[in-house]
Amino acid sequence: MAESVMQLQDVHTRRDALALGLALGCCGSGAQAQTSPPARNLRPTAGDCLVRAVGVSESAEALRPDDVVSAGPQLLAWAKEPASGVVRDGSRLNQILLLRLDPETLDAETLARAANGVLAYSATCTHAQCPVTEWRQEAGILHCPCHGSEFDPRGGGRVVGGPALRRLPPLPLGLSAEGSLEVAQPFLGKVGGQVA
Amino acid sequence: MRNFKRMLMAGVAFAGLAGAPGPVQAEVKTYSPVTEQRLQNPEPRNWLMYRGTYDGQGYSPLDKINTSNVADLVPVWTLSTGVMEGHQSPPIVNDGVMFVTTPQAQVIAVDAKTGEQLWRYKRQLPEDLTQLHPTNRGVALLGDRVYVATVDDFLVALDAKTGKEIWAKEVEDYRKGHYMTLAPLVAHGKIMVGGSGGEYGIRGFVAAYDANTGEQAWRTYTIPKPGEPGSDTWTGDTWKTGGGSIWITGTYDPEQGTAYWGTGNAAPWMGNARPGDNLHTTSVLALDVDTGAIKAAHQYHHNDSWDWDEVDPPMLVDIQKDGRTIKGMVHPGRNGYLWTLERGEEGISFVSGVPFVRQNVFTSIDKKTGRPTYDEARKPGLNKLVDFCPSLWGGKDWPPAAYSPRTKMIYIPANENLCGSLSGKMMDYVPGQLYLGAGLEDIGLTLFPNADHVGELQAWDLSTNKKMWSHPFAKSQLWGPVLATGGDLVFMGGTNDRDFRAFDAKSGKVLWKQKTNSGVTGVPVSYEVDGVQYIAVQSGWGVDAQRMQDSLAKVSVDYRNEVPQGGVVWVFAVRKR
Ligand code: FES
Numbered sequence: 001m002a003e004s005v006m007q008l009q010d011v012h013t014r015r016d017a018l019a020l021g022l023a024l025g026c027c028g029s030g031a032q033a034q035t036s037p038p039a040r041n042l043r044p045t046a047g048d049c050l051v052r053a054v055g056v057s058e059s060a061e062a063l064r065p066d067d068v069v070s071a072g073p074q075l076l077a078w079a080k081e082p083a084s085g086v087v088r089d090g091s092r093l094n095q096i097l098l099l100r101l102d103p104e105t106l107d108a109e110t111l112a113r114a115a116n117g118v119l120a121y122s123a124t125c126t127h128a129q130c131p132v133t134e135w136r137q138e139a140g141i142l143h144c145p146c147h148g149s150e151f152d153p154r155g156g157g158r159v160v161g162g163p164a165l166r167r168l169p170p171l172p173l174g175l176s177a178e179g180s181l182e183v184a185q186p187f188l189g190k191v192g193g194q195v196a
Numbered sequence: 197m198r199n200f201k202r203m204l205m206a207g208v209a210f211a212g213l214a215g216a217p218g219p220v221q222a223e224v225k226t227y228s229p230v231t232e233q234r235l236q237n238p239e240p241r242n243w244l245m246y247r248g249t250y251d252g253q254g255y256s257p258l259d260k261i262n263t264s265n266v267a268d269l270v271p272v273w274t275l276s277t278g279v280m281e282g283h284q285s286p287p288i289v290n291d292g293v294m295f296v297t298t299p300q301a302q303v304i305a306v307d308a309k310t311g312e313q314l315w316r317y318k319r320q321l322p323e324d325l326t327q328l329h330p331t332n333r334g335v336a337l338l339g340d341r342v343y344v345a346t347v348d349d350f351l352v353a354l355d356a357k358t359g360k361e362i363w364a365k366e367v368e369d370y371r372k373g374h375y376m377t378l379a380p381l382v383a384h385g386k387i388m389v390g391g392s393g394g395e396y397g398i399r400g401f402v403a404a405y406d407a408n409t410g411e412q413a414w415r416t417y418t419i420p421k422p423g424e425p426g427s428d429t430w431t432g433d434t435w436k437t438g439g440g441s442i443w444i445t446g447t448y449d450p451e452q453g454t455a456y457w458g459t460g461n462a463a464p465w466m467g468n469a470r471p472g473d474n475l476h477t478t479s480v481l482a483l484d485v486d487t488g489a490i491k492a493a494h495q496y497h498h499n500d501s502w503d504w505d506e507v508d509p510p511m512l513v514d515i516q517k518d519g520r521t522i523k524g525m526v527h528p529g530r531n532g533y534l535w536t537l538e539r540g541e542e543g544i545s546f547v548s549g550v551p552f553v554r555q556n557v558f559t560s561i562d563k564k565t566g567r568p569t570y571d572e573a574r575k576p577g578l579n580k581l582v583d584f585c586p587s588l589w590g591g592k593d594w595p596p597a598a599y600s601p602r603t604k605m606i607y608i609p610a611n612e613n614l615c616g617s618l619s620g621k622m623m624d625y626v627p628g629q630l631y632l633g634a635g636l637e638d639i640g641l642t643l644f645p646n647a648d649h650v651g652e653l654q655a656w657d658l659s660t661n662k663k664m665w666s667h668p669f670a671k672s673q674l675w676g677p678v679l680a681t682g683g684d685l686v687f688m689g690g691t692n693d694r695d696f697r698a699f700d701a702k703s704g705k706v707l708w709k710q711k712t713n714s715g716v717t718g719v720p721v722s723y724e725v726d727g728v729q730y731i732a733v734q735s736g737w738g739v740d741a742q743r744m745q746d747s748l749a750k751v752s753v754d755y756r757n758e759v760p761q762g763g764v765v766w767v768f769a770v771r772k773r
Pocket of ligand 1: 125126127128129130144145146147148149162163164327
């Protein structure tokens with residue numbers, strides 16, 4: 001039953017291939033298959049477009065407001081640098097969650113960061129860094145499955161339950177000339193969890 | 197002005213130290229190298245590994261602290277770790293030098309008599325690490341080295357005298373959900389560890405590394421790949437993400453050269469998402485420590501659908517039964533049954549299985565094989581919500597039971613009267629993301645009607661399978677690892693009232709207790725320095741004790757209790773009169 005670790009390297013290679021595949025569809029740029037680590041690791045940057053993080057196959061179109069289901073649940077995404085085609089999936093702290101909510105229900109600051117009702121937050125829980133993947137539909141609250149921290153997306157990502165002590169950092173959005181979602185500003189505040 | 201000058205000079209002095217490794221630290225002056233002979237036969241004064249001895253009994257023969265004087269037990273020193281979350285590791289003691297680990301894979305060396313800190317190792321963790329279980333369960337010792345398995349999935353060797361890192365080997369990729377919380381197991385010049393991450397859909401394994409060089413010697417997966425024996429118990433590709441984590445230190449029989457490891461639940465949670473028995477999840481595996489070959493295996497329950505990990509390895513105990521001595525393997529299961537198996541020439545055979553808490557899932561146990569039959573109406577499935585007892589935390593989770601060869605009783609930290617409901621859905625596997633196959637609305641927790649307690653320390657006679665005594669906790673769940681001693685005492689914390697207690701091992705009477713800083717989920721130990729016997733334990737609530745607290749508080753007001761976090765090492769001795 002003893003096995004070598006060779007298999008693991010295969011998986012790494014496959015993962016990179018996936019990242020390359022991603023590079024082929026977004027923002028109309030099909031060039032640049034090269035993944036430069038610094039660009040991959042960088043946090044979402046103004047001007048980046050967004051691509052789906054889950055269930056990606058060959059084509060990764062730049063996400064448009066209509067791609068995000070209305071009234072939840074959240075959609076996980078990565079930012080992509082349009083010029084190079086590099087998807088910024090080099091650090092899990094770069095992951096983004098997108099929600100489309102009725103603009104009428106958002107507080108003023110949150111509304112100002114939304115693009116056509118689409119909101120973006122860091123997907124990384126500020127407790128111990130699990131991805132915030134659950135959505136409590138009736139309450140309209142983001143829920144982290146790891147230890148139950150809860151965040152209010154309509155109120156700037158503030159903590160409304162569980163062990164987290166800081167809000168989910170918002171990521172202000174805008175729209176590109178073609179009407180796809182675009183990062184307007186970097187994350188507002190420290191991404192990631194508490195230390196110790 | 198003078199003050200300013202002094203500040204400036206202090207600054208200069210400080211800058212001069214910048215090249216030194218962290219704050220000034222003392223060194224261990226004399227250190228007794230740990231040989232394999234010592235590990236096989238540890239001196240009663242020491243606690244050299246996770247459960248004290250290879251058989252996993254959690255028993256110290258020391259008897260200076262006993263039923264006649266335990267009422268005079270007082271703290272002699274404490275040490276704040278400065279770390280939050282679950283402090284679960286035993287203080288491991290080698291001739292007056294204590295090593296404790298904390299969450300975030302820190303290691304602190306302390307003078308076991310005086311409490312003076314000797315050195316501290318702080319692991320630099322990657323910034324994007326996720327921590328589902330922020331804890332660590334202790335070090336392993338060999339020669340003049342200390343070994344620790346880290347939450348970012350490295351095995352690290354430290355110099356026991358200085359705390360300096362000798363090497364750090366990546367065991368697996370943390371980005372894919374691999375992590376480690378267990379204390380390593382040492383035998384035949386190898387350091388063995390196992391991987392957590394079943395919640396992320398990893399494929400579990402035990403791996404052995406050369407104690408000197410850190411080179412991997414072997415790696416044995418808990419789940420066979422196609423073509424290997426047992427692979428027909430999986431459907432399609434489900435084996436690749438099938439779980440079967442290892443997250444508690446194995447026990448070891450030096451005569452056979454065999455290590456026994458308990459394995460976790462299968463992933464994702466719902467059994468009908470991966471039809472088949474799913475070997476070797478929720479099992480015990482007997483591994484040859486030289487080659488990693490699977491010598492034998494026994495599955496406690498097949499096609500798990502309740503998140504009942506069976507990671508706690510079997511305790512190795514000689515049991516008198518029906519006029520003969522059985523080389524027993526005893527496992528109080530998360531599935532709520534107290535299992536006794538026998539290790540013999542032909543491998544592992546089934547002896548008995550009896551419920552120790554309310555269990556309504558098994559309808560019968562095969563007398564020969566021990567295989568349970570299920571009440572299918574109590575087996576959760578995809579889009580099938582059902583109730584069952586015990587809850588997904590089981591009759592007993594990871595906190596280890598203890599056995600006293602004097603009383604011939606096993607002491608089980610159980611949770612009674614808790615039931616749960618569960619259902620699941622198909623989900624996509626994304627490396628590094630939770631892969632439970634069950635969401636928030638799929639998981640329920642209920643108290644049995646009219647239940648008067650949850651936590652319960654139970655004492656069982658292994659020859660007769662009779663419960664001899666039990667101590668209920670009316671307002672708390674129980675997450676307390678247990679220590680038994682030659683003074684006929686049983687030590688345990690584990691409750692939300694922050695108490696750490698001593699029980700009379702024969703009667704179950706509480707003889708002493710101490711309110712601590714936080715809840716005690718640490719493994720208690722005993723040791724002796726300069727003729728004085730000590731009891732040591734870490735208090736630091738967190739992880740699943742906290743999770744169950746949050747869930748219980750929603751179910752019943754009786755269980756509401758705010759337990760503050762933050763770790764402290766406590767050391768007790770009998771007050772001199
Ligand atoms: S990581 Fe989200 S609640 Fe702990």
